Amino acid sequence: MLNNLKIRERDRYEIYTASQLNNRGEVYAVGQYISMSADKARRVIDQIRGRSYEETLMILELMPYRACYPIFKLIYSAAANASHNKGFNKADLIISKAEVNKGTNMKKVKPRARGRSYLIKRPTCHITIVVKDISYMNDWILSMKEASIKERQEAMSDITKRRSGIVIYNAENDEFEVL
Structure with a gap:
């Protein structure tokens, strides 16, 4: 019984540190019940995923789709959250994750001839940036370049155990690549 308790405490500690490591430099903004189809919003989101903040704003201003404005507001809000809450510089931000989920359908009834009524369905979506x-x-990569080989191996095994999959080490060129 006591051994199980120790294992559970260790597991909790590992989970806590893993989530803390993964969310260290991330800030998000969520828009719920946005009145448009999830497919139309995905068409725009796929164009901006992985790009820098400034590049994303320029792309959204020039795209001709109706979905651009609410996504523009969400990205602007996420950057404002990052600069206000965590003190990040907006020039160093990238869109690391952008997803669109289907929301509920708003249903209205439209009166028609002879007392009939037609159902009008307005789809909604939830967007997370x-x-x-x-x-x-960049700071982590510089510190890894200065570390010894044993320290690098320990850090890389720790990352692979947590399955973050962000950094790739190239042994031939002695370089780290960020995905």
Whole structure:
């Protein structure tokens, strides 16, 4: 019984540190019940995923779709959250995760001839934008380059155990690549 308790405490500690490591440089903004189809919003989200904050704003201003405005507001809000809450520089932000989920359908009844009525369905969607500060990643890469081989191996095994999949080490060139 006592051994199980120790294992559970250790597991909780590992989960806590893993979530803390993964969310260190991330800030998000969520828009719920946005009145448009999830497919139309995905068409725009697929164009901006993985890009920098400034590049994303320029792309959204020039795209001709109706879905651009609410996504523009969400990205602007996520960047404002990052600069206000965590003190990040907006120039160092990238869109690390952007997802669109289907929401509920708003249903209205439209009166028709002879006392009949037609159902009008307005789809909604939930959009989540996660921005990440890449200056943390650059600092980590510099510290890894200065570390010894044993320290690098320990850090990389720790990352692979947590399945973050962000950094790739190239042994031939002695370089780290950020995905």
